Amino acid sequence: MLEWLSRLWSTPESSAPYGDPQRLADVGAVLAQLQPLVAADGGRIELVGVDELGVVEVRLHGACASCALRESTLNEALAPALAARAAWFRGVRAR
Numbered sequence: 319m320l321e322w323l324s325r326l327w328s329t330p331e332s333s334a335p336y337g338d339p340q341r342l343a344d345v346g347a348v349l350a351q352l353q354p355l356v357a358a359d360g361g362r363i364e365l366v367g368v369d370e371l372g373v374v375e376v377r378l379h380g381a382c383a384s385c386a387l388r389e390s391t392l393n394e395a396l397a398p399a400l401a402a403r404a405a406w407f408r409g410v411r412a413r
Contacts, residue, residue: 337368344404345374352395356382363396372408374400388412 335342345365356363361382366375376396382388392410400407 335365335367341368348399348403366413372406374410377413
């Protein structure tokens with residue numbers, strides 16, 4: 319592939335997620351379970367961080383970034399899995 323085209327389609331480097339280390343670990347465990355399903359459809363969910371109120375922020379990549387079902391993935395797959403694992407969880411939002 320041409321160098322400039324490769325750079326165009328690549329995702330930018332991301333920084334380390336922000337938030338409480340235990341909360342980040344909880345979210346990481348849930349994402350590890352969901353990633354194979356998301357990857358099968360050509361997507362990826364990146365953890366951006368967890369705020370002090372318990373809201374998880376993620377970034378969607380690949381096919382997930384423009385998928386019509388992205389809200390369903392967040393609200394019907396990720397959110398219930400997080401709620402079942404973490405009493406502190408209050409919501410999820412995508413960048």
